[in-house]
Amino acid sequence: MSLTLYGQKLDSRLLIGSALYPSPEIMKQAIIASGSQVITLSLKRQNPAEKSGQKIWQYLQSIVKQVDGYLLPNTAGCKTAKEAVTLAKMSKEIFQTDWIKLEVIGDDYNLQPDPIELLNATEQLLNDGFKVLPYCTDDLVLCQRLYDLGCQVIMPWASPIGTGKGLMNPYNLETIRLRLPQATLILDAGIGKPSDACLAMEMGYDGVLLNSAIALADNPILMAKAFSQALQAGEQGYIAGIMEQRQTAHPSTPTLDTPFWHQQ
Amino acid sequence: MNIHINGQSYSLNHESKITVSAALALYFIEPQQSTFAVAVNGDFVSREDYENTHVINGDSIDVLLPIQGG
Numbered sequence: 001m002s003l004t005l006y007g008q009k010l011d012s013r014l015l016i017g018s019a020l021y022p023s024p025e026i027m028k029q030a031i032i033a034s035g036s037q038v039i040t041l042s043l044k045r046q047n048p049a050e051k052s053g054q055k056i057w058q059y060l061q062s063i064v065k066q067v068d069g070y071l072l073p074n075t076a077g078c079k080t081a082k083e084a085v086t087l088a089k090m091s092k093e094i095f096q097t098d099w100i101k102l103e104v105i106g107d108d109y110n111l112q113p114d115p116i117e118l119l120n121a122t123e124q125l126l127n128d129g130f131k132v133l134p135y136c137t138d139d140l141v142l143c144q145r146l147y148d149l150g151c152q153v154i155m156p157w158a159s160p161i162g163t164g165k166g167l168m169n170p171y172n173l174e175t176i177r178l179r180l181p182q183a184t185l186i187l188d189a190g191i192g193k194p195s196d197a198c199l200a201m202e203m204g205y206d207g208v209l210l211n212s213a214i215a216l217a218d219n220p221i222l223m224a225k226a227f228s229q230a231l232q233a234g235e236q237g238y239i240a241g242i243m244e245q246r247q248t249a250h251p252s253t254p255t256l257d258t259p260f261w262h263q264q
Numbered sequence: 265m266n267i268h269i270n271g272q273s274y275s276l277n278h279e280s281k282i283t284v285s286a287a288l289a290l291y292f293i294e295p296q297q298s299t300f301a302v303a304v305n306g307d308f309v310s311r312e313d314y315e316n317t318h319v320i321n322g323d324s325i326d327v328l329l330p331i332q333g334g
Contacts, residue, residue, distance in 0.1 A: 017334030027332070042333025045270040045326060047291060048298035053329035057299055060330065074333050082306060089308035090301035090328055161334070211334030 003207050005184065006099065006131040006152055008070065010037045013201070013231050015072065015186060016224075017211025018060060026220050028063050034214065034224035037069035040101055042076045043090060072133065074101040079114070081121035088125055100125060101155070101188075101209075102134045110160040115142045119149065126150045135188050138172040140179055147183050154183050155209060158200070159190030162212045166196040170203070177204045194223075194230035201234025202242060265321035280321070284314040287325055300329050 003013045016036040021027035031039060041060055046053040064071055073091035078084040081104060088100045104121055106114025113136050125132050126149060134146050138156040146154050156176055159165035167173060168190065177185060187200040188209040197208045208231060217223035265281075267274050269291045276282065284302060292298070302309045303326040309317050319325060 018332040019334045020332075040333050042331050043301065043328040044331045046300075046329040046331070047270065048300045048327065048329060049292035053331065054299060056332060057330040060332070076333055086303050086306055086308045087328075089310075090303060093301045093308075093310060094299055094328075094330060 003184075005038070005133070010070075012036050012038075012228070013207035013235065014197075014227060015040065015188075015207060015209035016214065017209070019211055020215035021220055022215075024056065024059050027215070028059070028066075030214055030220040030224040031063055032067060033221045033228070035228045037067055038072050038209075039064055039067075039069055040072045040074050040209070040211070041095075042074050043087060043094070044077075070099065071095050071097055072099050072101050073097065074135075075103045075121075078104050078121075079106070079117070080104065081117045081124065084117070084121040085124050085128075088121075088130060089128075092130070098129060099131050099133065102132050111162075112160065113137055113157075115139065118142075119145055122146055122149050122151060133186070138169050138176065140172065140176050143176050143180060143183070147180055152184055153186060154180070155186040155188035157189040158187050158196060161189045163190050164192030164213060164216075165190050166192050167199055170199070173200070173205075174203050194226045197227055198230040198234035198237075201231050202237045204238050207231075267319050267321070268324040270325070270327055281318040284309055284317045284319060284325070287319050288314065288327070291325075291327060298329075300327050302327055 003010045012035040014034050014036040015038040016031055016034050017040045018027060073095050075084040075087045078087055084104045102121055104114050104117040105111050118134055118136060122132050122134055132151050133153045133155055134151055135155045136142050143154050159168040184206045186207045186209050187205050191197055191210040191213050200208055214220050214223045265276050274290050304319060305324055
């Protein structure tokens with residue numbers, strides 16, 4: 001169940017968000033239950049004199065330490081390459097990591113990434129030494145371009161952020177896996193239920209990044225466990241080799257000496 | 265001159281420019297004890313450059329802190 005991101009070996013293939021939980025304590029318990037060692041977070045305008053921002057930051061730090069994990073800052077809210085590059089640099093100074101989950105949004109309605117700004121930002125950040133994990137659409141050519149620029153990790157969406165609609169276009173996602181066998185592929189956004197994550201792993205994806213599906217569950221801690229198990233099941237299914245689909249029925253029970261059989 | 269910090273306007277009648285450090289002091293106290301990062305007019309300014317980077321009339325400073333995110 002190990003995953004390697006930019007040379008960093010991790011025990012879990014699940015990357016988890018830190019937003020939307022009913023309480024900080026439930027967030028903590030859910031992250032621990034998920035087994036994830038990569039926790040996403042963000043930056044926003046706040047006055048440091050208001051201690052709430054410092055408090056949640058200290059709390060997240062303690063969770064990361066407890067799970068022996070890593071922070072993955074995102075560039076949520078950015079709409080241009082310039083904004084994303086600036087936010088990545090600010091994140092690097094605060095979080096002391098060169099990992100960045102690169103989000104550059106092109107449409108407010110479905111929060112769809114802007115592929116042109118994303119490529120532009122990716123190129124700049126890679127040149128600046130960042131290890132870029134780009135959040136992108138399930139477009140093969142875009143993923144190929146990101147890989148060619150030097151992204152070892154690519155994160156196509158399953159469906160728009162926070163929708164829980166699952167894998168909108170399995171064909172596209174399977175094609176990306178098939179055509180980019182060397183890339184580390186993380187399915188990011190739109191996952192709604194554990195079987196979505198399982199399906200991604202059965203396709204040969206390397207991991208899944210999600211937030212809402214766990215945080216908004218009636219019982220986030222139990223859902224975190226469910227996702228952990230779903231990823232394991234999907235990965236093992238992929239490794240075991242899934243049978244070919246067949247067009248017609250084939251009896252599972254041997255037909256030789258079938259009871260009550262009569263020659264027609 | 266007028267500057268903006270996180271969208272909040274500050275009027276400084278006797279200066280034509282001030283350092284980022286001085287500007288941050290308008291916004292909050294004890295910056296050395298806080299975790300934050302700064303951009304001026306959308307460009308990142310590293311912590312070690314607060315003293316030698318100046319803001320002038322119309323400039324805008326963003327002060328960002330960690331929050332939960334997906």
